[in-house]
Amino acid sequence: MTEAKPKICIRLEYDGTPFCGWQKQPRQCSIQESLEKSLLQISREKISVIGSGRTDAGVHARGQVAHFSKGNAPIFNSPSKLLLALNAILPKEISITSIAEAPASFHARYSAQKKEYRYYISFFKKPPPLRYNFVHNLPIQPDIQLMQKAASYFLGKHDFAAFANSGRTYASTVRTIYFLSLNFIDEALLEIRCLGNGFLYKMVRNIVGTLIHIGQKKSPPELVLKLLSTKDRTLTPETAPSKGLTLFQVFYSPDPFQKL
Numbered sequence: 025m026t027e028a029k030p031k032i033c034i035r036l037e038y039d040g041t042p043f044c045g046w047q048k049q050p051r052q053c054s055i056q057e058s059l060e061k062s063l064l065q066i067s068r069e070k071i072s073v074i075g076s077g078r079t080d081a082g083v084h085a086r087g088q089v090a091h092f093s094k095g096n097a098p099i100f101n102s103p104s105k106l107l108l109a110l111n112a113i114l115p116k117e118i119s120i121t122s123i124a125e126a127p128a129s130f131h132a133r134y135s136a137q138k139k140e141y142r143y144y145i146s147f148f149k150k151p152p153p154l155r156y157n158f159v160h161n162l163p164i165q166p167d168i169q170l171m172q173k174a175a176s177y178f179l180g181k182h183d184f185a186a187f188a189n190s191g192r193t194y195a196s197t198v199r200t201i202y203f204l205s206l207n208f209i210d211e212a213l214l215e216i217r218c219l220g221n222g223f224l225y226k227m228v229r230n231i232v233g234t235l236i237h238i239g240q241k242k243s244p245p246e247l248v249l250k251l252l253s254t255k256d257r258t259l260t261p262e263t264a265p266s267k268g269l270t271l272f273q274v275f276y277s278p279d280p281f282q283k284l
Contacts, residue, residue: 028128029093032103033280035122037086041157041267042117045081046088055079058115059090066109067097076132076274077139080226082266084158087140087273091132094125126280138202138275141228143216143268144209145236159213160268166239168206168214174238174245175204175216177252178231185255187231188224189263197224197255204231217272229264237261 036055044052048060059073075090094100099109107123114120129135144159146152151161178201185197202219209215216235218228238245242261251260 030128031091031126031130032094032100032106033089033091033124033126033130033132034107034120035281036088036090036118036120038084038088038119039117039157040079040082040084042115043081045083046075046078055085055088055118056090058118059092059110062110062113063092063095065113066099066106067095069095069097071095074132076136077223077271079269079271080229080266083269083271084267085271088271089132089136089274089276091126091130122281124280130280132274135276136222136274137277138219138221139223139271140217140219140273140275141223142270142272143218143228143232143264144270145214145216145232145268147212147214155213157267158270160265162236166236167241168239170241170245171235171239172206174235174248175206177245177248178204182252183255184224184227184252186251186257186260187227187234188257189226189230190257192225194224199223199227206235226263229266229269230260232264232268234261236264 038055044054046055048054048057056073056075060071063071071092073090073092075088079085099106103123103125107120110120146155146159146161147165148161149163181198181200183198188197200221205217207215216232218231234248237243238247
């Protein structure tokens with residue numbers, strides 16, 4: 025029986041603006057494809073890269089995690105050299121920030137215990153150019169107190185079927201939200217932090233869209249309770265745009281990067 029190869033684990037950040045998302049798509053440029061092409065160029069080996077999750081088109085990452093099996097080329101014996109080589113040829117929008125060897129049992133997706141996303145909303149009559157690709161701008165500030173009350177209803181273990189877009193299949197739509205906070209970074213930039221044990225397709229963007237809808241006084245905060253109870257996706261307000269969302273951190277135990 026062939027022994028499973030050890031793995032290389034990477035933490036990366038990227039500007040998702042020019043990409044179709046994490047996952048490879050026909051005739052489109054993705055984060056996954058960019059990594060696999062770079063590995064092929066360096067090692068002359070076809071290597072599959074598995075991410076902790078599939079961020080959508082336009083979604084950014086500060087702490088995405090991915091793994092791939094250790095190849096046969098000599099460069100795989102030096103993770104630090106591999107990091108430098110990959111960063112030298114990856115698109116300017118992608119950067120590997122950490123690299124480590126991991127046991128064969130490690131899986132970037134299935135070994136993840138928690139994930140944190142952050143969503144950014146600004147309030148200007150005209151969106152600031154330097155924030156345009158990373159922040160969802162609302163020309164009129166919604167009622168933050170209403171949004172905070174609505175956010176409290178998401179906490180805990182619930183069936184989030186009403187907050188999952190079609191297009192993915194799940195064994196269960198039950199997830200746990202550990203915290204969901206709204207904080208101003210400055211007077212016109214709101215940061216929404218969401219930590220959970222996992223997320224459904226576009227779940228965070230649907231949560232944010234619902235919070236905005238409530239903050240604009242189109243429905244009361246108790247709408248959240250109704251959506252969690254009915255599990256009816258058709259009743260959920262408009263999905264928030266992808267550009268305001270960043271995958272901030274993925275948590276593991278043990279953490280493959282803890283010895284760095």
